[in-house]
Amino acid sequence: MDKTIVLKTKGERTRQAIxxxxxxxxxxxxxxPLSIGRLAEATGMSKSGLFAHFGSKEELQIxxxxxxxxxxxxxxxxxxxxxxxxxxxxxxLCDHKLGYLERQVFPGGCFFASTSVEFSHRPGPVRDRIxxxxxxxxxxxxxxxxxxxQSGELDDSLSAREITFExxxxxxxANWQYHMFGDRTVFDGARRATRERLESLRRRQAA
Amino acid sequence: MDKTIVLKTKGERTRQAIxxxxxxxxxxxxxxPLSIGRLAEATGMSKSGLFAHFGSKEELQIxxxxxxxxxxxxxxxxxxxxxxxxxxxxxxLCDHKLGYLERQVFPGGCFFASTSVEFSHRPGPVRDRIxxxxxxxxxxxxxxxxxxxQSGELDDSLSAREITFExxxxxxxANWQYHMFGDRTVFDGARRATRERLESLRRRQAA
DNA sequence: TCGAGAATAAAACGATCGTGCTATTTTGTC
DNA sequence: GACAAAATAGCACGATCGTTTTATTCTCGA
Numbered sequence: 001m002d003k004t005i006v007l008k009t010k011g012e013r014t015r016q017a018i019x020x021x022x023x024x025x026x027x028x029x030x031x032x033p034l035s036i037g038r039l040a041e042a043t044g045m046s047k048s049g050l051f052a053h054f055g056s057k058e059e060l061q062i063x064x065x066x067x068x069x070x071x072x073x074x075x076x077x078x079x080x081x082x083x084x085x086x087x088x089x090x091x092x093l094c095d096h097k098l099g100y101l102e103r104q105v106f107p108g109g110c111f112f113a114s115t116s117v118e119f120s121h122r123p124g125p126v127r128d129r130i131x132x133x134x135x136x137x138x139x140x141x142x143x144x145x146x147x148x149x150q151s152g153e154l155d156d157s158l159s160a161r162e163i164t165f166e167x168x169x170x171x172x173x174a175n176w177q178y179h180m181f182g183d184r185t186v187f188d189g190a191r192r193a194t195r196e197r198l199e200s201l202r203r204r205q206a207a
Numbered sequence: 208m209d210k211t212i213v214l215k216t217k218g219e220r221t222r223q224a225i226x227x228x229x230x231x232x233x234x235x236x237x238x239x240p241l242s243i244g245r246l247a248e249a250t251g252m253s254k255s256g257l258f259a260h261f262g263s264k265e266e267l268q269i270x271x272x273x274x275x276x277x278x279x280x281x282x283x284x285x286x287x288x289x290x291x292x293x294x295x296x297x298x299x300l301c302d303h304k305l306g307y308l309e310r311q312v313f314p315g316g317c318f319f320a321s322t323s324v325e326f327s328h329r330p331g332p333v334r335d336r337i338x339x340x341x342x343x344x345x346x347x348x349x350x351x352x353x354x355x356x357q358s359g360e361l362d363d364s365l366s367a368r369e370i371t372f373e374x375x376x377x378x379x380x381a382n383w384q385y386h387m388f389g390d391r392t393v394f395d396g397a398r399r400a401t402r403e404r405l406e407s408l409r410r411r412q413a414a
Numbered sequence: 415t416c417g418a419g420a421a422t423a424a425a426a427c428g429a430t431c432g433t434g435c436t437a438t439t440t441t442g443t444c
Numbered sequence: 445g446a447c448a449a450a451a452t453a454g455c456a457c458g459a460t461c462g463t464t465t466t467a468t469t470c471t472c473g474a
Contacts, residue, residue, distance in 0.1 A: 010471065011421060028328040033239065035461065048464085049422035057462060108328050113383075117324045120386040121235040121315050131387055165393065166400050169380035173372065176320075176379065179327040180338055186372065193373050200407065217441065218451060242431065255433085256452035264432060 015053050018043055019067040022060065026068075027108025031061050031115045031126070061126045068111035069133045075100045077140065087153040087198065090144045094167050094194045101175045102187045109175045112137075138164060155201045163201065170194050222260050225250055226274040229267065233275075234315025238268050238322045238333070268333045275318035276340045282307040284347065294360040294405065297351045301374050301401045308382045309394045316382045319344075345371060362408045370408065377401050 021043050025034050036057060040050045054060040076096045083092035101110055108114055112134055119127040142164040149156040154163070174190035177183065228250050232241050243264060247257045261267040283303045290299035308317055315321055319341055326334040349371040356363040361370070381397035384390065 009420080014421080030237075030239075030325065032237075036463090037460070046423045047462090048424075051463075052420095052422070055463095114324055116387050117321060117383065118237065120383075134387060162396050162399065165380065165384070165396050166377070169376040169400075170373070172383065173376035173379050176324065176327075177372070180323050180341060189369050189372050192369070193376075216450080221451080243433090244430075253453045255435095255454075258433070259450095259452070262433095 011053070014043075014045075015063075016067075018045075018050060018053060018060075019064055022064045023068045023071070023111055024107055026064055027106040027111050027114050029108075030118050031064065032118060032122075036060075058124070058126060062129050065111075065115065065126065065129050065133065068106070071105060072100070072111070072137070075105050085144070085147050086151045087148045087202070090141070090148050090154070090167070091195070091198060093141055093144055094171065095191065097171050098174065098187055098190055098194075101171065101178070102184070109179045110172075113172060113175050138168065141168060153202060154198070158201070166197060167194055170197075218260070221250075221252075222270075223274075225252075225257060225260060226271055229271045230275045230278070230318055231314055233271055234313040234318050234321045236315075237325050238271065239325060239329075243267075265331070265333060269336050272318075272322065272333065272336050272340065275313070278312060279307070279318070279344070282312050292351070292354050293358045294355045294409065297348070297355050297361070297374070298402070298405060300348055300351055301378065302398065304378050305381065305394055305397055305401075308378065308385070309391070316386045317379075320379060320382050345375065348375060360409060361405070365408070373404060374401055377404075 018039065022034065022039055025039065025042060029038075036051055037047050040047045043050065054063060076093065080089055080092035080096050083089040112130060116130050116134055119130055142160045145154065145160040145163050145167075148154040149160060170190040170193045174186045177186045225246065229241065229246055232246065232249060236245075243258055244254050246267075247254045250257065261270060283300065287296055287299035287303050290296040319337060323337050323341055326337055349367045352361065352367040352370050352374075355361040356367060377397040377400045381393045384393045
């Protein structure tokens, strides 16, 4: 049960190294403006040597998104599964997502926040995959909210979807404001907003 | 007091036509990937003829942001000034911003949402200007919140900054989700979230 | 350790980028 | 309606883009 996956061949290892660099750079420069040459320079490889691992820039972009998703799972989803189902897990998901943004797992913030804006109006397999991954995150959070409603911990007069929308809004806005204004206190603000919102949905239930 | 500014020379008119096209395209393709050649094609001009209006791509980008800001003022700020100071104006600002997003004044959504993500890690005068314009919007909204607090319409145990953060989060998230998932109902959700949040801050005051 | 196959590199391709230079056309004023 | 000035176009530049082709180096199981 080692957290680090051992990669057998050298090809797989360098491929992984490329993807970590690509994901980091993509959150800062963008997934499309990140050129093969630029990425090759950053990884100390030749353009063609790097290119051979993916076959096309589009495949590289998809592989990068795939890798970023695995990081998100490792940093947010997996630790939140330690919290009991219901309200604690809802909070854990929001809190860990804010933590993942706060400690800059990717230097440019949330990988999917950056790339989804970039690709939202650029049809193709890259956009499709990013949308799918984003949907799966929101569905996961929504499912956790539903469980908290079914257990009676959260008010169910408001749909799980709308609660999810509000909760994720705070994290997205914090990520955006931090990278635009450089003010780390937005994360505290987002945590407070999240906590108070969950609290208000709990109190209403008690009344 | 004509709403439409009359432009005297032909140069000023074509410059304006270029900027409207540039702002539209920038929200869909991005402000940096939007090339001079692409923009020239869209406006039916030659590359060099268009280029001469700005002198550099950077100047074109700044002029485009400037134009987008004037649109935002016209579509959001100005109509909200019709509402009385205090809570009604806070609501009007949020509501008109959601309306501006909903009816797609820019085809790719909020100009500043798109471009700020794109330029957040790209230092230079373009980024600086976008940041400044965003700050002025948030300051304006925050000021309206403060007035509502001073008049006793909104609870002032929470800072105006934090209230502003929450309110703008809903609009930003709605814009993002709409352009990623294509679901127009997010705007209703954002309106409901905004209204309920303002309501809860009012009720708390009454108690 | 040797040899097949994987991994990487070098060089070149056409296309497009932002930008400068030089004409040519168009505009607005006397 | 002539004429200076403004506006636009044509063309070329070096650079960089994604990609292909060809050659070289490295890896790792038999």
